[in-house]
Amino acid sequence: MARFCSQCGTEIPEGAQFCPKCGAKVGGAATSDAKIVRPDEKSDKSRGIATILCALGFVCVAGIHRIYVGKVGTGILWLLTGGLFSIGTIVDFVTLLTGDFTDINGLKVTDWKMD
Numbered sequence: 001m002a003r004f005c006s007q008c009g010t011e012i013p014e015g016a017q018f019c020p021k022c023g024a025k026v027g028g029a030a031t032s033d034a035k036i037v038r039p040d041e042k043s044d045k046s047r048g049i050a051t052i053l054c055a056l057g058f059v060c061v062a063g064i065h066r067i068y069v070g071k072v073g074t075g076i077l078w079l080l081t082g083g084l085f086s087i088g089t090i091v092d093f094v095t096l097l098t099g100d101f102t103d104i105n106g107l108k109v110t111d112w113k114m115d
């Protein structure tokens, strides 16, 4: 099925996301591989372990809880800055307690079990 650029009318090659002539973004199929998070899905990470690791941020090393849930980038940032000077650790601790803390996939870490 041929597609044509909405800007200049050039035919768009199969699978291309941008017009080869004018560079305009081609609408439609580009969003088909976007991750869809179902509201009933939850993280397989333990909220209990994450909360304990987060609490460690108040006494020694911050950010391990973020690495634990897969957020390695901000985890290292937390490690280097002492949990954004404790502010990030406090925010994370509160969101863990309210059940709104999410893992790398955007799934909420809600399960307290620690086995």
Ligand SMILES: [Zn+2]
Binding pocket: 005, 006, 007, 008, 009, 010, 019, 020, 021, 022, 023, 024
């Ligand atoms: Zn074009």
